[in-house]
Amino acid sequence: MRRLALVVLLVLALPAAAAASEKNPTLRELEGELMCPTCGTTLELSNAPAANQIRRFARERIAAGDTKSEIEDKLVAEFGRGVLASPPKEGFDLLAWVLPLLAAGVAAATIGVLVFRWSRGRDSEPPAEELGTNGRVDLDPALEQRLEEELARYE
Amino acid sequence: MNAARLKLVGQAAAVGVVAGLLILLVWKVAGGSESEVEGLRRGETPPAPGFSLPRLTGDGEIALDDYRGKAVVVNFWASWCKPCKAEAPLLEHAWREHRGRGLVVIGVNSQDLSSDARAFARQVGWTYPLVRDGQGDILGPYAVSAFPETFFVNRQGKVVARIDGEVTRETLAANIERALA
Numbered sequence: 438m439r440r441l442a443l444v445v446l447l448v449l450a451l452p453a454a455a456a457a458s459e460k461n462p463t464l465r466e467l468e469g470e471l472m473c474p475t476c477g478t479t480l481e482l483s484n485a486p487a488a489n490q491i492r493r494f495a496r497e498r499i500a501a502g503d504t505k506s507e508i509e510d511k512l513v514a515e516f517g518r519g520v521l522a523s524p525p526k527e528g529f530d531l532l533a534w535v536l537p538l539l540a541a542g543v544a545a546a547t548i549g550v551l552v553f554r555w556s557r558g559r560d561s562e563p564p565a566e567e568l569g570t571n572g573r574v575d576l577d578p579a580l581e582q583r584l585e586e587e588l589a590r591y592e
Numbered sequence: 593m594n595a596a597r598l599k600l601v602g603q604a605a606a607v608g609v610v611a612g613l614l615i616l617l618v619w620k621v622a623g624g625s626e627s628e629v630e631g632l633r634r635g636e637t638p639p640a641p642g643f644s645l646p647r648l649t650g651d652g653e654i655a656l657d658d659y660r661g662k663a664v665v666v667n668f669w670a671s672w673c674k675p676c677k678a679e680a681p682l683l684e685h686a687w688r689e690h691r692g693r694g695l696v697v698i699g700v701n702s703q704d705l706s707s708d709a710r711a712f713a714r715q716v717g718w719t720y721p722l723v724r725d726g727q728g729d730i731l732g733p734y735a736v737s738a739f740p741e742t743f744f745v746n747r748q749g750k751v752v753a754r755i756d757g758e759v760t761r762e763t764l765a766a767n768i769e770r771a772l773a
Contacts, residue, residue, distance in 0.1 A: 487703055
């Protein structure tokens with residue numbers, strides 16, 4: 438019960454944290470979400486002049502009170518969508534978000550089904566119709582007859 | 593559908609997806625391997641990739657085709673690039689000296705903040721046409737990997753030379769003569 442309450446609290450806290458981040462972004466989080474146009478890495482991994490220029494711009498816009506979306510929109514207008522480390526969650530780019538989740542879901546379902554079938558196969562007894570009247574599995578009639586003859590010879 | 597058939601269909605689908613991704617990869621690698629000016633390194637004079645870009649200062653666009661019949665120096669630059677600042681007076685001087693002979697210099701600003709670029713252009717005193725390619729759309733066709741880079745286009749619209757990095761008075765003069773010839 439305590440765990441459930443914790444999960445509910447976390448789920449409720451996530452949108453509030455996202456809203457706070459949107460309204461008052463920090464340079465540190467923007468550095469992880471913006472790309473350096475000349476080096477192909479995020480700003481946090483780059484000290485190139487172009488990265489420093491964007492870093493300075495972000496710092497100035499944060500000080501001016503811009504939201505995260507406003508800062509990102511201004512940078513997209515200057516450099517194009519490539520300045521964003523993550524693709525936008527709209528239009529064709531939405532596929533980049535949906536496909537990995539879909540693939541993970543399909544993989545999880547497949548593994549679940551395989552594990553279920555494997556565990557059921559191990560636990561289950563042989564089906565009743567395969568057992569003979571004596572409680573054993575029926576043999577091939579020819580083999581059965583040969584077995585009877587062999588047993589009779591030893592008696 | 594029985595289990596064996598279902599398994600076969602699943603395997604076929606998986607192989608199909610992997611093959612599709614492989615084809616995409618090969619297509620992307622093969623398609624992006626050569627720029628439009630690559631022939632220059634083999635001694636050819638390839639046609640200069642066309643462009644039509646907004647002016648950095650003021651309204652309207654400038655297209656390379658607007659200057660057909662003239663020799664054009666296309667210089668790629670950014671305000672954060674130190675060699676770009678060092679070579680700026682040479683380019684301005686060349687433009688003023690040779691414009692009467694049919695030479696045009698076009699400065700292409702890219703991967704830069706437009707406000708910084710405008711301040712830079714004012715500071716170095718450029719008077720020749722400047723265009724803005726913020727997203728770097730024509731960097732690929734010209735195979736520009738670092739700034740500055742300068743291309744020399746002759747009156748027929750063919751690229752006759754390129755200088756990777758900062759130009760000097762001598763290299764600039766020699767290649768302008770090739771473009772004007």
